[in-house]
Amino acid sequence: EAGVAQSPRYKIIEKRQSVAFWCNPISGHATLYWYQQILGQGPKLLIQFQNNGVVDDSQLPKDRFSAERLKGVDSTLKIQPAKLEDSAVYLCASSLSRGETQYFGPGTRLLVL
Amino acid sequence: DAKTTQPPSMDCAEGRAANLPCNHSTISGNEYVYWYRQIHSQGPQYIIHGLKNNETNEMASLIITEDRKSSTLILPHATLRDTAVYYCIVRALNTGTASKLTFGTGTRLQVTL
Numbered sequence: 044e045a046g047v048a049q050s051p052r053y054k055i056i057e058k059r060q061s062v063a064f065w066c067n068p069i070s071g072h073a074t075l076y077w078y079q080q081i082l083g084q085g086p087k088l089l090i091q092f093q094n095n096g097v098v099d100d101s102q103l104p105k106d107r108f109s110a111e112r113l114k115g116v117d118s119t120l121k122i123q124p125a126k127l128e129d130s131a132v133y134l135c136a137s138s139l140s141r142g143e144t145q146y147f148g149p150g151t152r153l154l155v156l
Numbered sequence: 157d158a159k160t161t162q163p164p165s166m167d168c169a170e171g172r173a174a175n176l177p178c179n180h181s182t183i184s185g186n187e188y189v190y191w192y193r194q195i196h197s198q199g200p201q202y203i204i205h206g207l208k209n210n211e212t213n214e215m216a217s218l219i220i221t222e223d224r225k226s227s228t229l230i231l232p233h234a235t236l237r238d239t240a241v242y243y244c245i246v247r248a249l250n251t252g253t254a255s256k257l258t259f260g261t262g263t264r265l266q267v268t269l
Binding site for chain 1: 190192197198199200201202205243248249255256257258259260261262
């Protein structure tokens with residue numbers, strides 16, 4: 044069974060630029076999560092989707108971050124404009140449904156200069 | 157905030173059992189104990205979870221005390237590839253926002269020759 048796929052794996056941008064990350068969850072998983080992991084810390088949930096609807100975006104900095112999951116499968120996370128403090132690893136995870144075990148992708152490492 | 161307490165680091169000799177403790181003294185009756193690990197530059201990997209009974213799978217064993225206030229993850233024969241940060245997380249059974257994963261800083265396990 045294929046795992047969670049993410050791209051790109053690495054991205055370097057300058058501050059005030061925009062960037063987008065893509066995630067393809069495990070086939071059949073209805074719930075999708077985006078986490079941010081700053082160096083030396085554990086992952087922090089940014090947003091959770093159930094199919095194509097948002098169920099929790101309380102930790103998402105909505106002035107610059109946006110995410111969508113239009114067809115209930117793939118998802119994109121966008122940052123516009125990026126700040127230096129957005130340098131982190133962005134992890135995507137999926138689960139069969141809410142409350143089930145989450146499985147993580149390899150992450151996208153973002154460096155903002 | 158994470159609801160668990162773990163030692164920041166531990167060492168283990170290759171081939172020996174690694175016993176990773178976790179304190180979760182405020183755990184509620186509807187909360188599971190989950191363990192994930194994160195190998196350098198990878199996404200978190202699910203290991204095991206349990207409610208009140210001891211659990212075992214191909215990766216590890218989870219021992220939960222009778223009062224459920226602490227648990228121990230056991231890797232029976234640690235190898236160099238088990239070097240990682242291990243996260244202990246308590247998580248509600250329900251499907252609301254309380255079911256999200258809240259990561260702390262984990263235990264950095266170093267397996268040595």
